[in-house]
Amino acid sequence: MELVDRVRLILTLTSLSIFTYYTFWVIILPFVNNDHFVHKYFLPQEYAIPISIYVAVALICFLSICIGYVMLESKKKKA
Incomplete structure (x- = not known):
């Protein structure tokens, strides 16, 4: 299994765990x-x-910082 696949799996499991915890905490x-x-536990x-x-x-x-960084980098490549 490649590193990218492992990171993707870890991020997916973490997101699913947080979503399940928060949903149970707020709704149930x-x-x-x-x-x-x-x-x-809550x-x-x-x-x-x-x-x-x-x-x-x-x-x-x-997200704003990432978009700003990409915009600055693309501007540097054009110059």
Whole structure:
């Protein structure tokens, strides 16, 4: 298995794990009793929206930096 395939597999599994955790935390956990043992594995519900906002802002910043870098590099190649 090539390195690119391994990285792709790791990224896919990580994304799937985060999506599953967040979905369970936000959608299913509010319907579970507060004294159930599963609540100790999750953050309080108040953190769901701020975490989503911070991740979205970080992703937008990262994508903006990548696009800016590509634009600068393509401009250097033309000159």
